Amino acid sequence: MPRTREIGVYVHVPFCVKKCYYCAFNTAPHDDEAMRRYVSAVRSEIAIAARAGWASDVAVASVFFGGGTPSLLHPDDLAGILASLGRAFVVAPDAEITIECNPESVTRPKFEAYRASGVTRVSLGVQSLDDAILLTLGRLHGSTGARRAFEAARAAGCDNVSVDLMYGLPDQDGAAWRRTVGAVLDWRPDHLSPYGLSLDAGSVWGSTEVPGLPPEDTVVEQYWTLAREARARGYDHYEISNYARPGFRSRHNLGYWRRGEYLAFGPGACGFLGDVRWGNAKPVARYCGEIEAGRLPIETFERLDTGQALAERLILGLRTSDGVPREWLAARLEGDRRLAERVASWRAAGWLLDERDRVRLTEAGFLVSDALFVDLL
Ligand code: SF4
Secondary structure, eight states: OOSSSEEEEEEEEOEESSOOTTOOSOOEEOOHHHHHHHHHHHHHHHHHHTTSTTGGGOEEEEEEEEESOGGGSOHHHHHHHHHHHHHHSEEEEEEEEEEEEOGGGOOHHHHHHHHHHTOOEEEEEEEOSOHHHHHHHTOSOOHHHHHHHHHHHHHTTOOOEEEEEEESOTTOOHHHHHHHHHHHHHHOOSEEEEEEOOOOTTSSGGGSOOTTOOOHHHHHHHHHHHHHHHHHTTOEEEETTEEEOTTOOOHHHHHHHTTOOEEEESTTOEEEETTEEEEEOSSHHHHHHHHHTTOOOEEEEEEOOHHHHHHHHHHHHHTBTTOEEHHHHHHHHTTOHHHHHHHHHHHHHTSEEEETTEEEEOHHHHHTHHHHHHHHO
16 A cells, blocks of 8 residues: 555666666567567556556656666557556656657657657666767667767757766776766756666676776766766756756656655566565566466565664665755664764765755765665665
8 A cells, every 4th residue: 555645657668679788677688579568568567556446546746667778669659558557547747757768769750759648758878978988888879879869859849858877987087978978968958867887796797807997086086077067057966876957856766765655567677655665577578477367477575664664764865965854863863873973974074964954965975875875774
């Protein structure tokens, strides 16, 4: 049962034409037959979820198509999935509906068709504007294709476009990163999501030697380059890895960081309702098979206890520039001397800041947040 009346919806579209070397997401090779079966299964999964007694009591405030490569979806299939959602739940008239797109799989007519289906926001996987680096990453697009895709989105009327970038990449020195940052900021995207490379288990690079990785001080300088340039151009660094022009924060992702509830559909998709987190079967064939047999494809299930819920609220809250309520944090630290000392040391180091009735990480705190959050678990 949901705790709240407003929920988000995540739809995982797992297909990719080619696996990027750094990627550990749940992906599957793109093929038309698998896509057809998947679309049918997702629509059925949504219909099964709609049978829950509470389904008519909630409103969907945001929908996020993530991947994989959601822009491999034919616009008719995207429209079909959104129609299924609209039949199953009340979708708020002003819902934010985002689709992640890769530059090589979009055109102006495709963006126009997505918009006609209800898409309000595009997240474009640019990663870099250095052709040699894009090749090293295993991406299928070049810098020209990335710029054309952005222009196609604008020409199609997309007025909320986010750009994903990566730093800390092999053979990416400070100058190469500055060129990418400067050029992308010149496009005037509404939102930016820059990620430092991490060599995750499950990726090709997670199990091999990756030559040419920059030293840590270069990666730190790359973080600050973007932080400075984005601020100078009016972007708000509102979450560790996210910047937005005023009014363009990602509503769907803010829901995650505020511990909002969300349904999840598709292979490997993870949802959160009440005090329960769950995850679907990851392999596409197994996911589809479960649904075709009339069963929900849930394979992992975790009920959070009070301590876990509090730690989550603290960590997720501190990911954003809104931070957490000061009084709430003070109450949380009472009786936990170890944590109180940690938090005091973060303040002394300049990583934590009191601002009116909130406590939040500074930009220097964002940079070391992974290490800080380990202390909170
Ligand atoms: S990074 Fe994106 S496009 Fe590349 S394999 Fe992973 S999900 Fe697919």
